[in-house]
Amino acid sequence: MHKQTALRFSLTTLLAFSLYLSFVPGARADDWPQWQGPDRNAVSRETGLLKVWPKEGPPLAWKADGIGKGMGGIAISKGRIYTTGDDDDFTAWLYALNESDGKPAWKAKIGRGGNPGNMMKPFGPRSTATIDGDQLYILSQQGDLVCFTTDGKEVWRLNYVKDFGGIMPVWGFAESPLIDGDKIICTPGAQDATLMAIDKLSRKPIWKCPVPEGPTGDRGFLGSSGAAYASVIAIDFEGERQYVQLTATTLVGISASDGKLRWRYDRASTTHRINCSTPIYHDGMVFAASAYDGGGGLVKLSKESSGGIKAEEVWFTKKMQNHHGGVILLDGCLYGANGGNGGGDLICLDFKTGSVLWDGRSLPGRPTPKGSLTLADGRLYYRTEKGAVLLIEPSPKEYLERGRFEQPERTRDPAWPHPVIANGKLYLRDQDLLFCYDVKAR
Numbered sequence: 001m002h003k004q005t006a007l008r009f010s011l012t013t014l015l016a017f018s019l020y021l022s023f024v025p026g027a028r029a030d031d032w033p034q035w036q037g038p039d040r041n042a043v044s045r046e047t048g049l050l051k052v053w054p055k056e057g058p059p060l061a062w063k064a065d066g067i068g069k070g071m072g073g074i075a076i077s078k079g080r081i082y083t084t085g086d087d088d089d090f091t092a093w094l095y096a097l098n099e100s101d102g103k104p105a106w107k108a109k110i111g112r113g114g115n116p117g118n119m120m121k122p123f124g125p126r127s128t129a130t131i132d133g134d135q136l137y138i139l140s141q142q143g144d145l146v147c148f149t150t151d152g153k154e155v156w157r158l159n160y161v162k163d164f165g166g167i168m169p170v171w172g173f174a175e176s177p178l179i180d181g182d183k184i185i186c187t188p189g190a191q192d193a194t195l196m197a198i199d200k201l202s203r204k205p206i207w208k209c210p211v212p213e214g215p216t217g218d219r220g221f222l223g224s225s226g227a228a229y230a231s232v233i234a235i236d237f238e239g240e241r242q243y244v245q246l247t248a249t250t251l252v253g254i255s256a257s258d259g260k261l262r263w264r265y266d267r268a269s270t271t272h273r274i275n276c277s278t279p280i281y282h283d284g285m286v287f288a289a290s291a292y293d294g295g296g297g298l299v300k301l302s303k304e305s306s307g308g309i310k311a312e313e314v315w316f317t318k319k320m321q322n323h324h325g326g327v328i329l330l331d332g333c334l335y336g337a338n339g340g341n342g343g344g345d346l347i348c349l350d351f352k353t354g355s356v357l358w359d360g361r362s363l364p365g366r367p368t369p370k371g372s373l374t375l376a377d378g379r380l381y382y383r384t385e386k387g388a389v390l391l392i393e394p395s396p397k398e399y400l401e402r403g404r405f406e407q408p409e410r411t412r413d414p415a416w417p418h419p420v421i422a423n424g425k426l427y428l429r430d431q432d433l434l435f436c437y438d439v440k441a442r
Contacts, residue, residue: 032076032422035128035176035231036278037374042326044376044421049439051379053391053403058437061425064102065433067095070124071413073176074429076422077131080105080150083429084125084138086113092125092140096152099423102436106152111144111159116172118221122413126174126229132200137184141172145186147200156203160188164196164205167225169248169273174229178243180256185234185243189227194247195254207259214249214266216273217293223248228275229324235281238303244286248273251288253301253309263301263311270294276324277336282351285314287329289322291340296320296327298354315354319347324416325372328380333357333396335380337370344370346382348396357396367401368392376421383428385414409433 029038029045036042050058068085070092075082081097092113096105115121127139135155139145143160160166160173166188178185183206184198193208211226230246234256241256251265268288269275279288289296295318299311320327320338327336334349338361345360346368360368371384379402380392387410391403407415407428417429424440 028078028423030423031078032074032420033131034075034179035073035130036326036418037420040178040231040233040278041280042328042374042418044374046421046424047377048441049377049379049421049424050391050441051393051402053405057389057403057405058426058439061436061438062102063433063435064097066104067097067429067432067434068093068124069431070126071122071416071431072125072429073128073417074420074427074434075129075131075136076420076427078150081427081434082129082131082136083434084110084127084129085432086123090114092142092144094129094138094146094148094152096150097434102434108148108152108154110138110140110146111157112140112142114141116141116168116170118170122171126172128176130177130179132179137177137179137200139173139175139177139186141174143168143173143188145177145184147203158198158203160186160190164188164193165190166193166227167191167223169225169227169229170221170223171229173227174276175227175231178232178234180234180243183256185232187227187232187245187247189225189248191226194226195232195243195245195252195259197259209254209259209261211247211250211252211261211264214264214269215271216249217271219272222273225273228273230275231278233279233281235286237284237301237309244279244281246275246277246279246288246290248275251279251286251297251299253286253311263309265297265299265311265313267313267316268294268297277322277326280327280329282329286311287327287334287351289320289327289336291321291323294321296322296349296354298351314352317349317354319354319356319359320349323370325370326418328373328375330375330394331396333394335373335394337372339370346371346392346399350396358399360399363399368399372416372418374419374421381419381421381426383415383419385416386410387415387430389419389426389428407435
């Protein structure tokens with residue numbers, strides 16, 4: 001082939017491929033289309049972000065209000081932002097905003113809202129929308145699982161309790177649905193379906209998996225649901241697809257093909273049935289953690305001669321009692337907040353051994369109180385429960401702060417929604433308010 005012809009062909013092919021990617025569902029690499037981002041691990045693929053913040057913090061791009069009461073997460077896809085909240089009539093809504101300026105695009109009714117709970121009783125859905133092509137899936141605190149198109153038209157709806165015999169956890173249903181191929185993986189907490197798979201088009205059950213209870217204390221006021229408040233991840237181990245979930249009483253691995261329980265690890269679960277953090281998977285090992293009387297445990301998976309899978313504890317520590325803010329693995333270091341209702345601090349552990357590399361509790365002034373984490377472009381974005389937002393350079397040797405600011409107009413509610421990074425912007429949700437900050441390097 002002539003060189004010029006070959007060059008034209010290559011450029012044409014590249015252009016066509018680029019155009020193809022721009023229309024493929026989820027093709028925008030810097031979107032945040034579900035709970036904890038594109039890979040469900042709280043790690044953004046984005047680059048070119050600020051490495052150090054100005055003294056006053058990154059500039060505010062815009063602020064939006066009118067998204068209702070709640071702590072629901074933020075999902076971003078194809079120029080739209082999706083979140084949830086309750087109105088004053090205790091109705092739960094899904095809100096779509098323009099990514100460019102935060103102005104409302106549409107809203108759609110999810111169902112009955114309210115504030116289930118014990119002592120602390122927050123309003124609003126706890127879930128984050130999962131976007132899959134031109135459809136999205138959202139779960140309310142009352143167990144309404146609803147499929148909408150991305151322009152707000154309802155496609156179908158189910159209810160965990162009415163349709164599957166689900167048992168609502170004390171603080172309401174909180175997981176964010178996992179879409180894996182044609183399946184929705186969810187946790188109704190029913191006696192015969194702790195977890196289950198649903199066909200995302202027909203909404204018919206594919207399989208159900210009952211999980212026997214792990215150790216629990218005598219705490220009837222904390223309910224009897226098999227579901228807690230964590231979300232499922234998908235892993236591939238030794239050629240087998242599995243779904244990993246931290247239920248109300250144990251950590252489990254479920255066969256993706258038939259819903260059979262493949263392994264379990266009880267020690268990662270608190271006996272209070274309040275497990276909130278999403279597990280992580282790396283190199284044949286799974287880590288999960290809980291607060292209260294729990295802790296963090298790493299298990300190594302191995303295939304047995306019988307075909308079963310063994311989950312063997314590598315280490316367990318009370319130094320990672322992660323309440324809800326999540327953990328992030330980077331370069332052999334495990335970062336997360338250690339502490340429950342009594343507060344806590346950011347800590348860094350050696351992933352292989354569980355040993356403490358540094359602990360925010362021992363730093364002067366304790367600058368890293370309990371919060372939630374996201375990683376983007378080599379920096380940890382850490383949002384404390386009281387509202388301060390920190391930019392941290394990851395290091396196994398020491399705490400390296402590269403910026404901080406106080407979120408304005410703080411409500412009295414804990415700042416529990418996790419920080420989100422998408423397309424050069426940092427998003428912070430505080431009840432009815434959504435703040436968008438520009439963190440792109442110029």
